[in-house]
Amino acid sequence: MRVIIAGCGFAGLKLARSLSRQKDIEVLLIDKNNYHQFQPLFYQVATAGLDASNISFPIRKVFQKIRNIRFRITSVQEIKPNENKVVTTIGDFNYDVLVLATGATTNFFGNEKVQSNAFPMKSTSEALALRHHIISNFENALLARTDEELQERMTVLVVGGGPTGVELSGAIAEMRKYILPKDYPELDFSKMKILLVEGSPETLAAMSEKSSKQSQHYLTALGVTVKTNTVVKDYDGTTVTLSTGEIIRTKTLLWAAGIKGNVPAGIDASYIVKGNRIKVDRYNKITGTENIYAIGDIAYMETPKYPHGHPQLANVAINQGKNLAINLKHQVDGNKHLQKEFEYHDKGTMATVGRNLAVVDIPKPKLHLGGWLAWLIWMSVHIVLILGVKNRLQIFINWLYKYFTYDQNLRLIIRNSYREEK
């Protein structure tokens, strides 16, 4: 069986690893990057807490000794289901089974002006671009000629009160508290404003009420102004217009307000549902197809437990990859009757706001944890999930260093000097 897996995120990587060394299964793994990205820690790359290489792992290294898996770095452009063919930037590839695991990208909900001026954080390169902007922004603040210009540089607006927005605002607030005043003694950081804007009535709306309330409380304690029931209507690179009519001037608008599936061309539009996700059955097979599957963020599966689809989380993606691998193996060895429907067992959700400040919800037994203990759990889980022993060690040492010194030392502005000189 020739399997093509498009996308090596949490879902695609798990599937490929589970199909490693399988007799009679040949895998072609495709990704537009040559590395797997650990998205939950993007915000620490963006705020100079971790190096990009700590959270991005070379795909070829994972499969160095695996002979039935080949990797190609390219972008999937189109699927031709009738010809069992995938069209990519480096040519066409034929498959017996195709698995789409292309994840999601930032959703600006059609607001092109916001899209061209805001900073998203959905890839390692975007997290690095954000870091570069944050640091350059304070260098430029030193050159401000008017109070108005200075305030635009000293204001950060984060849009979206989900885990990403909450974690980003908390991390920036900690930079303001512990690092920026030391780096830029000429600037008055009591003037720096950090705002978090959220369309719903609370932050972390997908978590328990206790977690929502606690996260907002933690953010406020860190000096973040939280504006709920508010959406961004417009942003031209300096002026933000909110739905309340309020105008805020900032050079830094971080967009963490929504995602949409990366659906390649060629998928019948009638199978694409809300959030640009592809409708699949309980085996992750795309409705109306015989040999095309979708797993992870891009898949939309209704189950009695999740009638409106699963949450777009790493753990869902990993488990869908695992389940599909078992089912494909049964298809090859002629035990199709042993194939299993996907069922997600939620082990809990968590988010961190800052040093000693996190929230954890555990469904069974129903439990909510906050503060230091939740923060410790959050760190332990992330260390375990990250790929590679070296990365684990480096992240652990980084966090330890940061904990005792209240510092992080990755605030470099690296430019392409060769191009600039030319």
Ligand SMILES: Cc1cc2nc3c(=O)[nH]c(=O)nc-3n(C[C@H](O)[C@H](O)[C@H](O)COP(=O)(O)OP(=O)(O)OC[C@H]3O[C@@H](n4cnc5c(N)ncnc54)[C@H](O)[C@@H]3O)c2cc1C
């Ligand atoms: C900032 C942030 C923080 C998060 N925090 C958490 C968290 O704390 N806990 C949690 O459970 N979840 C978290 N998530 C969500 C989690 O990361 C996703 O649910 C998970 O990554 C989904 O896995 P996936 O394999 O479906 O997609 P992804 O991991 O997004 O992988 C998709 C892969 O497909 C590749 N790709 C995309 N399009 C193409 C194409 N056309 N051709 C070739 N390759 C392509 C991409 O390069 C990528 O490698 C977070 C997400 C973000 C952005």
